[in-house]
Amino acid sequence: MINKVVASAAEAVADIHDGASLAVGGFGLCGIPVTLIEALHERGATDLETVSNNCGVDDWGLGILLKDGRIRRTISSYVGENKEFARQYLSGELEVVLTPQGTLAEKLRAGGAGIPAFYTPAGVGTQVSDGGLPQKYDAEGNVAIASAPKEVRSFQGAEYVLEESLTPDFGLVHAWKGDRHGNLVFHATAMNFNPLCAMAGKITIAEVEELVQPGELDPEHVHVPGIFVQRVVLAPQGEKRIEKRTVAVASSASGTPKPSPEQAGA
DSSP states (O other): OOOOBOSOHHHHTTTOOTTOEEEEOOBTTBTOOHHHHHHHHHHTOOSEEEEOSSOOBTTBTTHHHHHTTOEEEEEESOOOSOHHHHHHHHTTSOEEEEOOHHHHHHHHHHHHHTOOEEEESTTTTSHHHHOOOEEEEOTTSOEEEEOOOOOEEEETTEEEEEEEOOOOSEEEEEEEEEETTOOEEOOGGGGTTHHHHHHHOSEEEEEEEEEEOTTOSOGGGOSBOGGGOSEEEEOTTOOOOOSSOOOOOEEOTTSOEEOOHHHHTO
C-alpha cells in the first residue's frame, strides 16, 4: 500500500495553484482543517473558489483567506458570522453561490460517488430553481451576475430541480485519526461535511490529530476509506475555537439567578 503521509502542511498544499477550487470540511468552526488553511494562507495562493458550508469567521478558518482577498468565489449554504464576507459580497468583490444545505451536502456526496447530477425538491418554486439569485454585485450595488434557471421535472406528481454535483480540484479535511494509507475516522460532530469533502476532492488532503499504524483502525469504524485520500499530514496541536459560547445561568439557594463564573468574569 502507498504511504500517503507528508512531512508538513506546507508540503501538503504546495501544489494548490492560483485559481484552484477547494472543498473544505467543517461546520461553523467545528472540524475545520485549520492547519491546512493556515499553510495555504502562508503559501499565498489566490483567486480561489471554495466549497464549504460557511466561510469561517473574520479572523479564523477560511476567514483569513477571505480577509486577504484570496477567495474569488464561494459555494456555501450559510454566510453569517462574517462581516468581511458580507462587505465583500455587497461591494462586488466576491461571488457567492448560495445553496441549500442539504443540496450542498448531496452535491459533494454525488461528486464523490461519480454521479454527475441529481433531482431534489429543495428550492423548487424559488430563485434556486427559477434563477435570478444574485451571485455577484458591481461596485454600484447592481446585480452583475445572477443564477441561471435550472431544469425542473415532475416525478409521481411532485416537482424536482436538477442539481449538478461538485468535484473540486482539492479537498481539505480535518480528521481525528488516520493511518498512512489514508483511512480516516472523525470525532463526533466534527464529522459534518468532512467525509463529503474528502470524497468530492480530486486530490484530498487530510490533517489528522492522531496518526496510527495500518491495522489499528477498526475497519467497521472507518468513516472515509483511503481510496478517497491522497495525502495525510499530522496536525496534533491545532487550535479549536468556539464560534458562539453559550453559558448556562446557575440559580442561588433562594431561586434568584446568579451569573456563572464566565459571566462574572472569573
